[in-house]
Amino acid sequence: MADGEQKAAIILAAGEGKRMKSALPKVLHMVAGRPILGHVMAAVRAAGVSRIVVVTAPQAESVREFARAQGAQPVVQDRQLGTGHAAAAAAPALEDFSGEAIVTYGDMPLVRPEIFAASFAARARRGMAIVAFRSKNPAYGRVIADNDGLLDRIVEYRDANEAERMVDLCNAGIMAADAQSLFRWARRLKNDNAQHEYYLTDVPLMAKADGVRCAIVTAREEDMMGVNARSELAAAEAEMQKRLRAQALDNAVGMTAPETVFLCSDTVLEPDCFIEPYVVFGPGVTVRSGARIRAFSHLEGCDVGKGAIVGPYARIRPGSVLEDDVHIGNFVEVKKTRVEKGAKANHLAYLGDARVGARANIGAGTITCNYDGFDKYETGIGAGAFIGSNTALVAPVKIGDGAIVGAGSVITGDVTKDALAVERNEQREIENWAARFRARKQAEKRKK
Numbered sequence: 001m002a003d004g005e006q007k008a009a010i011i012l013a014a015g016e017g018k019r020m021k022s023a024l025p026k027v028l029h030m031v032a033g034r035p036i037l038g039h040v041m042a043a044v045r046a047a048g049v050s051r052i053v054v055v056t057a058p059q060a061e062s063v064r065e066f067a068r069a070q071g072a073q074p075v076v077q078d079r080q081l082g083t084g085h086a087a088a089a090a091a092p093a094l095e096d097f098s099g100e101a102i103v104t105y106g107d108m109p110l111v112r113p114e115i116f117a118a119s120f121a122a123r124a125r126r127g128m129a130i131v132a133f134r135s136k137n138p139a140y141g142r143v144i145a146d147n148d149g150l151l152d153r154i155v156e157y158r159d160a161n162e163a164e165r166m167v168d169l170c171n172a173g174i175m176a177a178d179a180q181s182l183f184r185w186a187r188r189l190k191n192d193n194a195q196h197e198y199y200l201t202d203v204p205l206m207a208k209a210d211g212v213r214c215a216i217v218t219a220r221e222e223d224m225m226g227v228n229a230r231s232e233l234a235a236a237e238a239e240m241q242k243r244l245r246a247q248a249l250d251n252a253v254g255m256t257a258p259e260t261v262f263l264c265s266d267t268v269l270e271p272d273c274f275i276e277p278y279v280v281f282g283p284g285v286t287v288r289s290g291a292r293i294r295a296f297s298h299l300e301g302c303d304v305g306k307g308a309i310v311g312p313y314a315r316i317r318p319g320s321v322l323e324d325d326v327h328i329g330n331f332v333e334v335k336k337t338r339v340e341k342g343a344k345a346n347h348l349a350y351l352g353d354a355r356v357g358a359r360a361n362i363g364a365g366t367i368t369c370n371y372d373g374f375d376k377y378e379t380g381i382g383a384g385a386f387i388g389s390n391t392a393l394v395a396p397v398k399i400g401d402g403a404i405v406g407a408g409s410v411i412t413g414d415v416t417k418d419a420l421a422v423e424r425n426e427q428r429e430i431e432n433w434a435a436r437f438r439a440r441k442q443a444e445k446r447k448k
């Protein structure tokens with residue numbers, strides 16, 4: 001889609017986001033495991049944008065940091081004097097840029113690449129483009145079209161007269177134009193309006209004066225939703241989850257109850273894997289074909305191999321790789337551990353900072369004691385090893401291939417290949433002790 005002119009995006013994110021009542025800047029709140037701003041950036045990139053400028057408030061260093069980390073160029077808008085003023089703040093960053101630019105907001109997680117692509121295409125035909133949708137909500141500026149269906153003007157609701165307020169075509173806040181023309185027009189803006197702000201919405205008027213017309217691209221209101229409060233954040237999350245589930249189903253992922261499965265934007269579910277009800281995916285998960293994630297499991301930062309079975313009630317944490325045909329059962333936690341082909345940990349275990357060799361069997365209650373309160377240590381378990389139930393493996397420690405560890409052992413030293421290691425007191429038996437004990441107790445009771 002990167003044909004034609006070079007494309008830049010100016011993402012406005014200097015608003016205070018007061019209604020979130022949060023220490024975290026609004027655009028860094030997460031939707032499907034990715035900051036809202038990240039969704040906008042991904043959408044403009046998918047529409048062929050190669051340069052992104054993010055307009056931020058002076059105090060929002062964390063937003064600039066995120067933007068930089070994602071390959072965008074942050075700029076500071078010293079004071080929030082309006083959307084037009086914000087767009088102009090991007091000018092120095094794009095001084096050397098001679099292509100077309102799209103202006104959009106940083107708080108619209110549901111915006112689709114197609115909207116930006118359509119805006120660029122309409123701009124190429126008409127000179128400029130804005131995006132509009134149907135709504136009666138007084139929060140939005142009104143889009144007044146002329147007889148040719150091109151833009152005549154945008155009027156903010158507060159500045160609109162009775163007739164203009166009746167118009168239900170609303171401004172989404174997305175605008176495509178030649179970048180240098182846009183900055184020239186933005187610099188000419190006046191703030192003689194109800195809010196004493198420099199309105200981006202007045203830019204088309206400046207363009208018109210220069211003989212440049214503006215097309216109206218229509219979109220759906222749902223896709224243009226801005227997040228301003230927690231309720232809207234939750235609504236955006238719900239919509240994004242619906243989209244991700246639908247995508248997964250289209251991609252031949254099996255799900256019994258998709259409405260109970262929570263995905264991240266970057267979750268990779270290969271065709272023909274199966275996800276049972278109530279599974280939560282954090283960031284960075286890949287599930288290969290033929291794997292099955294059983295109910296009530298939580299996975300993040302891991303790779304689940306072909307034919308593996310995880311759960312029910314399993315927790316897989318970052319840095320874990322479960323190779324093909326691995327079985328991880330109920331109440332097993334795996335962290336930063338490679339579990340090699342066909343190995344099994346079926347019940348109640350903690351495997352952290354470890355390597356579990358192919359076909360090894362980890363008994364119920366096995367714990368890798370990987371932390372001494374200061375540092376983390378590694379455990380190596382060889383191929384085909386058998387770790388008896390309720391074993392504590394005190395790391396650093398290595399269990400050789402094919403070795404067996406007796407149940408209930410506390411293993412502090414390495415175990416040789418094919419050896420048996422047992423660490424427990426010898427069993428003692430006192431004949432008839434239990435019967436005598438009961439007789440004594442019952443006699444005491446009768447006396448009372």
Ligand code: UD1
Nearest residue numbers: 012013014015080081082083086105140141171172173199
């Ligand atoms: C704006 C539009 C309105 C449109 C609506 C859609 C104008 C004048 N009005 O109104 O026509 O229907 O969006 O949601 O453009 N921002 C800055 N710096 C500023 C001001 C705003 O970065 O100085 C950013 C905010 O972070 C926000 C976006 O621009 O992401 C929109 O600003 P906001 O004040 O919410 O615009 P609205 O009044 O909602």
Ligand code: CA
Nearest residue numbers: 082083195197
């Ligand atoms: Ca405003």
